Amino acid sequence: MEPEQEHVAPSISLGSYVRLIRGNRNFRRLWLAQIVSEIGDWFYTLSIYTLLLQLTGHAGSVALALVLQVIPQTLAGPTAGVVNDRLKRKHVMIAADLIRFVVVLAMLLVRSRSTVWLVYPLLLAETTMAAFFEPGRSAVIPNIADSSEVLVANTLSSATWSVNLLIGASVGGVVAAFAGRDAVFILNALSFLVSAVLISGMRFAEPHAEAAPPLRPRDLVDFSPVLEGIRYIRNHPTLMPAVFAKAGELMVGPSWVIFTVMGAREFAVHGKGIDAAGGAMLGMSILLGGRGIGALVGPLISARWAGQDDHRLRRGILLGYLTIALGYGLIGVSRSVWMAAACAMLAHAGGSTVWVFSTTLLQLRTEDRFRGRVFSADLGLASFTFATTAYLCGHFLDLGISVRTMAVSTGFFMLVPAALLAWVLRAARFRQNQVQA
Numbered sequence: 001m002e003p004e005q006e007h008v009a010p011s012i013s014l015g016s017y018v019r020l021i022r023g024n025r026n027f028r029r030l031w032l033a034q035i036v037s038e039i040g041d042w043f044y045t046l047s048i049y050t051l052l053l054q055l056t057g058h059a060g061s062v063a064l065a066l067v068l069q070v071i072p073q074t075l076a077g078p079t080a081g082v083v084n085d086r087l088k089r090k091h092v093m094i095a096a097d098l099i100r101f102v103v104v105l106a107m108l109l110v111r112s113r114s115t116v117w118l119v120y121p122l123l124l125a126e127t128t129m130a131a132f133f134e135p136g137r138s139a140v141i142p143n144i145a146d147s148s149e150v151l152v153a154n155t156l157s158s159a160t161w162s163v164n165l166l167i168g169a170s171v172g173g174v175v176a177a178f179a180g181r182d183a184v185f186i187l188n189a190l191s192f193l194v195s196a197v198l199i200s201g202m203r204f205a206e207p208h209a210e211a212a213p214p215l216r217p218r219d220l221v222d223f224s225p226v227l228e229g230i231r232y233i234r235n236h237p238t239l240m241p242a243v244f245a246k247a248g249e250l251m252v253g254p255s256w257v258i259f260t261v262m263g264a265r266e267f268a269v270h271g272k273g274i275d276a277a278g279g280a281m282l283g284m285s286i287l288l289g290g291r292g293i294g295a296l297v298g299p300l301i302s303a304r305w306a307g308q309d310d311h312r313l314r315r316g317i318l319l320g321y322l323t324i325a326l327g328y329g330l331i332g333v334s335r336s337v338w339m340a341a342a343c344a345m346l347a348h349a350g351g352s353t354v355w356v357f358s359t360t361l362l363q364l365r366t367e368d369r370f371r372g373r374v375f376s377a378d379l380g381l382a383s384f385t386f387a388t389t390a391y392l393c394g395h396f397l398d399l400g401i402s403v404r405t406m407a408v409s410t411g412f413f414m415l416v417p418a419a420l421l422a423w424v425l426r427a428a429r430f431r432q433n434q435v436q437a
Contacts, residue, residue, distance in 0.1 A: 009102070009235045026144040026202045027153060030137065033195040034160055035099070040191030041253045042168020044104065046288075047184045048119065050280055055116045062260050063394025066253060068123040070383040070390075076131040077380030081229060084372030086215040088206045089136035090199060096133035097196035100126050104189040108182055131383075135375035142205050142363050142371070151360045155303040158356045162296030166289055208332040208369045212372035229373030238310070238365055241424050243374065245317050245358035246320075249351055250415030251324050253390030254410045259287040261403045267337035283337060290341025291348045294327075298349030299356040306357065310364075313357040313424055319417035320357070323350025328411030348412075 021028050052061040073080075084092055103126045110118050144151045233239050263284030298320075306312040327347025334340035358378070366374045393406055 016149075017156050020145070020149055020152050020156065024145060024149070026204050027141075029202050030140070030144070030200045031156065031160060033198040034137075034157060035164060035196075036191045037195040038161060038164035039168045040188035042288075043318045044107075044184055044188040045256075046168075046284060047181045048107075048123070049256065050264075050284065051110070053117065053260060053264060053280070055113045058394075058398055063390045065119065065123055066256050066390040067122055067387040069127045070155075070253070071127040072124055073134070073383035074380040075385070076128050077135075077376040077383075078204055078373075080132045080135055081373035081376030083132060083215065083321065084136045084139060084376065085208055085369060088209045089372065090202055090204075090206070092136045093133050093199050095128040096136075097192045097199070099129045100133075101189050101192040101196070103129070104185060109186045131376070131379070132399065134379055135372050136393070137425045138359060138375045138378075139368075139371040140204070140206075142368070144204060147364065150363050151242060151356075153302055154356045154360050154363070155299045158299045158352050160298050162292045162294075162352065165292030165295065179276070181353065183431050189337040207352070208371070211369070229370055229377065232367075232370050233374060233377065236365065237428070239362065239374065241314060241317070241421060242358045242361035242365070243378050244381060245421075246378060247385045248321060248421065249324065249346065249354055249382070250385060250389050250413050250417065251351065251410050252330055252382075252387035253388070254284055254393035254406060255291070255344075257390055257393045257397065258407050258410070259284050259291070261397060262286055262340065262407075262411040264373045266403065272297055286337050287344055288339050290344040294345035294348035294350075295352035297345075298323075298352040301349075302353045303356065307389050310361065313361050314421075316357045317354050318418060318421050318425065320350035320352075320354035321414055323347065323353075325414035325418065328407050328414065330411075332406075332408030332411070355422065 021031065048065060049062050052065055055061075103122055106122055107119070110116060141153050142150060233243055260280075263282075263286075264280035267286070268279040269282040302316050302320075306316050324347045327343050327345075327350065329346070330343040331340050334343055362374055362378060363371075389410075393410075396406060397403060
């Protein structure tokens with residue numbers, strides 16, 4: 001076995017991001033679609049979670065909503081991966097956006113406690129479509145960007161996600177508090193429509209679709225392509241740590257429950273014209289703002305250090321895990337909303353680095369014809385852990401465990417994936433040294 005090659009790129013600077021946006025029309029349209037749809041999503045997420053907490057009074061209802069927002073990405077993952085590897089991913093993304101436009105508008109039907117049950121099937125439908133959209137979006141990056149631009153594109157997408165979180169969390173909280181939730185639902189629905197229009201204007205080759213046989217209805221329940229994808233990952237050891245990296249972010253699921261409950265019960269904002277629901281939403285907005293700043297800054301700093309060196313990308317994932325553990329441990333002892341937001345910033349700087357680096361490794365190392373299935377597996381594994389840990393967090397909070405204890409526990413459990421990855425990296429280094437010897 002030959003020593004694995006490293007992908008080395010020039011140092012990443014601010015100019016790299018500007019050149020990518022200005023010079024790459026396809027990426028620019030995909031990036032603009034991300035901006036409009038994600039800002040709408042953040043408006044929407046705050047409204048959904050605070051609505052459920054207000055109408056039911058249980059943290060478990062927020063956890064259940066999160067489960068329904070992520071578990072379809074696990075269950076639909078095999079089918080979504082096959083679809084994205086057989087059809088044009090551009091068309092898959094457009095269809096997913098149009099369906100989500102209709103689903104989000106239907107949230108306007110939720111008017112009272114007696115109709116709150118509608119939230120759950122609608123969330124299920126919306127995130128099933130996300131299970132088809134997100135692997136397609138990740139998989140097309142190498143088709144529309146040069147290999148030297150892949151890390152730049154992923155870092156910019158991550159930074160954009162963070163800015164969208166900052167805007168959505170802050171402005172969304174204000175809009176919902178003063179204009180009402182209906183306005184939020186309408187804005188989010190329209191964002192999916194705009195995203196579909198932007199993506200429809202992209203022009204790029206999709207070799208995997210041109211070489212694939214026509215997709216038949218029975219192919220949607222044929223798991224032989226899924227098994228082929230599993231064998232592909234298993235036969236490429238360099239992919240394994242990256243495929244499981246996002247699943248190791250054990251704080252993602254609990255974070256939504258922790259921030260929602262902390263915003264309502266620990267750090268609610270009080271002021272003239274702000275009712276209890278608005279104060280809870282603003283408290284959550286501040287915490288999410290800190291999260292967004294961290295997610296923005298983390299990859300921008302770490303990408304300059306890593307370049308596209310495979311070994312540094314993997315070590316960056318390990319450092320990201322350790323940063324998350326420290327940040328959540330400190331959230332649990334924070335005495336003000338601003339201190340908690342600063343700790344969230346630290347934790348999610350590490351979390352965003354894990355996300356960007358693992359995505360880049362998968363894009364650089366995966367063949368185009370397998371990319372849809374690999375990214376569906378990546379997202380499905382992550383979604384399963386997000387859903388499981390969110391549900392457990394909500395359950396323990398309803399049993400009477402304090403939200404501060406849950407935050408500290410989340411930080412402690414992040415040491416588990418950190419230890420596992422450290423062991424894998426050490427074993428890989430040992431094997432490589434033996435080969436070179």
